[in-house]
Amino acid sequence: MPGIAYQKLEARQLLFWGPLALNAAVIAAGLGAAYVMEHSGHIVTGMNNQIVWGTPHVFAVFLIVAASGALNMASIASVFGRREYKPYARLSAILSIALLVGGLAVLVLDLGRPDRLVVAMTTYNFRSIFAWNIFLYVGFLVIVTAYLFVMMDRRASRSTALGKTVGGLAFVWRLVLTTGTGSIFGWLVARQAYSAAIMAPLFIAVSLLYGLAFTVIMLAITGWQSRQQLAGSEMLQKFRGLLIVFILAVFYFTLVHHLTKMYASEHYGIERFLLRDGGTYTAVFWIAQILIGSVVPLLLLVWPKSGTRHAAILIASVLVLIGGLAQMYVIIIAGQAYPLDLFPGMEVTSSFHDGRMAGYRASLPELLLGLGGVAIAMLICAIAVRLLPLLPRPAT
């Protein structure tokens, strides 16, 4: 059985250093923003006592679920034994690590007291799903790093059993991790928009989708940098098929989530708010999440004239990620904007914005911090593929 050959990124100086410098600049801006937020307090953000999790959480959760999904190629190759995915396994593992680190960085820097990271890492309340997530994230980094090692080390990679074991562990771990992330929201009984077990499988579906989209984009970028075609037409068709399946899966869970909520009259209010009366939130849902993030990419992929084109698959992936950010925005921010129901059936007012839809406008520092997280992920990937043989050989 011939071994699969990998390569490091060989790019012309400018093509490598240019994007790297851009990422470094965005990271610097993000760190600066985090410093301002810590120094002046969260008053410089659009967050308040109504919207307590803002744009940084949108990016952080987006990157974290994408991280788990980015492992797709590696899982399909080792756990499901599909050899044609094997050339992409290493890239998928490093992308997965990079996205998680980017997401976690945003999460930590958005804390009120990021300087107490040590407290967060050493003092645990095991009843908290949040605390469990800290374990899941750290464990994921360790396992995927080990997985990458097993795939790359000459001796270790010869053992199919070892690869299958570590790959299998990583596969199970990523499912648990995404379930855990979804449960951060799903277990909030007090909030009308959350409190639903379906949030866990919904998060698994979105992770598969975003992760794959990131992989496609990463292959395109590194291919452009190295002036090579890193995924052949046959492979791209496989990606296309998977993208279609995952878009439909996300759509299905989103639909069921809303239908379930709509069925109970106690949730009419939140559904009306999200789907009809929520102003910007409603617009983001219909236009960015559904239209740009699902319908258009789906049409691009299934329409015979465009579906098979590489550009269409790439554009669909970019749209999916835009829709993904929108979806996180709707889940996280619109979900909080809807007031708590202290007296069901009654109208409540107070000096503390009770009974009112909360307004939120993302501020520049928040946006920079969020984008900084994406840049961290990209930078890690860029450096890793340059130094290590992680990329597939060009398609023939």
Place this chain on the structure above:
Amino acid sequence: MSCGSKCATGCAGGTGRGCAGAGRDRIDEERRSFMRGAAASVMSLGAGVTLYAFDADPAAAREPGEKVTAKNRWGLLIDVSKCADGCSKCVTACQDENGWRDTGHPETDAQWIRTLTVKNPNNGATFSLPMMCQHCANPPCVDVCPTGASFKRADGIVLVDKHTCIGCRYCMMACPYKARSFIHEPLQDQKPYAPRGKGTVESCTLCVHRVDSGRIPACVEACNDTAGGAMLFGDLNDPSSEIAKRVTALRTTRIRADLGTDPGVYYRNI
């Protein structure tokens, strides 16, 4: 160093600087003045108020270093029919006592206690009531807190340990009563017994510093002294306390009791 839930004063809001013994002398002094104050209130105020003085049983003042135990469950009973429209005496008293105030940023300013106006959309009937941390027996804020900074004392008072709060705000997502505030700005002029900190979360402490020295919360005191006397503080676990008797005898409501949080704050005439 974290004093966590073992701290004698409940660490109502230690900022990380030696909360353990800091309040000892002060508590002794507060206890003495409380003893004097309690005696005075029994004599000078009528029968109704005698009850409150009994309720805050002087025996409840813990000795410095004495452990908080589940023998007590501190709670409130609020008779909404005595809350006049527009009255905010409890709110002002809490602000004065604990040092939080309006800084002109209504969206981000902390509010430990607020008055809610509730209107029935069908007939327009309204009532007002004070709303603060409900000191839940099953507090979601405590369950979700990753570091255990949000904790419940044995006597039912729910607090945030400011040494270990990392400012993740998950407790704010989880609290069904919107009882918590995040400190968005640097603070000045803090009260020594109610320290607060930028980047951490806080909420009503049930005036734990007062309760530990045998006094009643500031809002209750202000309501009794200057408003309708709508609030009653006491030990729900002590069958002989006025609050326990009333909660047993009268029809009371707890807000969103359906969520199973088992709040320590009871309301009447809702």
